[in-house]
Amino acid sequence: MPEQDLDPCPYIDHALLDPQAHPQEVERLCAEADRFGFASVCVYPCHVQLARDYLLKSQVAVGTVIGFPSGASTSNVKLYEAMEAVENGAMELDVVINFGWLKSGQTNLLHQDIAQICQESGVPVKAILELSKLSPEEQALAAEICMDAGVSFLKTGTGWAGGATVEMVKFLKEFSRGRVGVKASGGIKTREQAIALINAGATRIGTSQGATIAKSR
Template sequence: MSESEINPAPYIDHAILNPTAVPEQIDQACHESDRYGFASVCVYPCYVKRAADQLNKTRVLVSTVIGFPSGASTPSTKLYEAQEAVENGAQELDVVLNLGLIKAGNADALLAEIAPICEITKVPIKAILEMNLLTTDEQVLAAEVCLDAGVMFLKTSTGWAGGATIEQVKLLKSVGRGRVGIKASGGIRTLAQAIALIEAGATRLGTSRSVEIMAEFKDI
């Protein structure tokens, strides 16, 4: 497909994860998400209720991040954070995995961390693998554990340790074998990047440059 044939809007999780973001910026992001028809707006947990109130009569989902950005919280802390987020109106959760457990090859501990979040919250979970910090074998291990846990998406990264690549998306698509969605996140700044990632197999895109990407799309 050419760039003009793919509308990126339904793929986009419009991220506003700047730690200094003020409430008015959350409101603006919600308005933009509704205007363009983004899949979701992704905010910090402290803003979930505000975003849910803003978007309650729209088709835009409210997503938030759990254990962000390091993934080093305890399992019980992540579970509580996830449950509270859902209670406040979050409809999808982007959960950062414990990278130390992945590096150690401790699949059992990793499963014990992510599976309860999937089971108890009963909302779509996007497991963040932070692939730029992992070897290929570690990426595959983490992805396979997440599939066993019941996640709905495998996500490339937080964006704090580098951006998504075509190769990463293709790897996750291969491991997922059509059972889950693939979210590419980090460093997606242009329409060309967005389309390339979609064509590689991404079913969601996490970006803070959503409006700029849509401006490019409208100009084609």
Template sequence: MVITAADVNIADYIDHSLLNPLATTKDVELCCNQAIDCGFPAVCVYPVHVKKAVSILHTQKIKVATVIGFPTGATTPHVKLHEAQEATNYGAGELDVVINLGWLKSGKFDWIHKEIASICEETGIPVKAILETTCLTDEEKKVAAEICLDAGVSFLKTSTGWFGGATVEDVALLHRISKGRVGVKASGGIKDLESAIALINAGATRLGTSRGVEIVRQQKDNVR
């Protein structure tokens, strides 16, 4: 069955993202207040903004997600784990962790598994593994996804948005691999309602975008 804009509340899918390195405290406040107004399930901010976001949203059901090893994934396991633990201590409810792409392409699969598993185990909160699918072959996508699934992640996420964004094909592939065991987060380049609905039809259960307010507005206009 094909999902249309009339079939879903698009706000329920959106991680309202503020990952501009130039973002100010006022930008964080606006992001959080927009999430409250629109009813988004989560905001996604840099670790440095987690405390502020939590202070605004602690009475809401909205989770504060943050990014770990972002955007390259090329920091050491110790640094990633410390970053994840610190964010968790500050109140983060979800972690979007960039896998080490160099290790993947070097065949260091056990290293990736150990790194991701340690973050999942030590923090105890949902982890979304960012695979950076635009940089991978289909076989590498499958291998990376299976490693992360076995390591205990709660979501497979397509992209950081720094090297291209989510595609319908990649979301469909991750959906097939996950077989409903975990969520699939599409992220990067989601700018309008049409692309959001296409990704949901492909299997996305969460959408990471900075355009959430505009997309919600488009849905309201569309169903009038």
């Protein structure tokens, strides 16, 4: 599809991950997502119920983050956080992997950490890989473990350690070979950036600038 004809709105996960966000901002986020036809909103777990109530009659999904941003919570805590979020209305979970386990070769623990959330939550899981902090070998290993664990998406990063790049998206698309979706997240502020990442293979765009991108058409 030619770049000028591509509408990024259906790809956007409209994010509000400011720890100081208040309910009025969450409601505004939801209103924007509904207005522009975004794929989802992504909020902290404490705001899931509010977002769900606001979007109850909308096609916009409610997503949240688990173990964010470090991924270093215990597996039991992550699982509890995930299950509570689903109970409160979360339809998608962006889960940060445990990077310490990855880098120390504790791959069984890493696999179990993600697999139990995939199996018990019953909703799509997006594994946050923080590619900018991993070697090429670690990137491939993390992606393979997460796909084997049952994730629905591989996500470039939290956005707290650098932005998504076309190269990151191309790697995840090529490595996954269509087995899962690819989410680009971090530093995506313009329509041109979003379209470039989608053309590179991203099936979701995580950004706090969704409304700006939508209005720039």
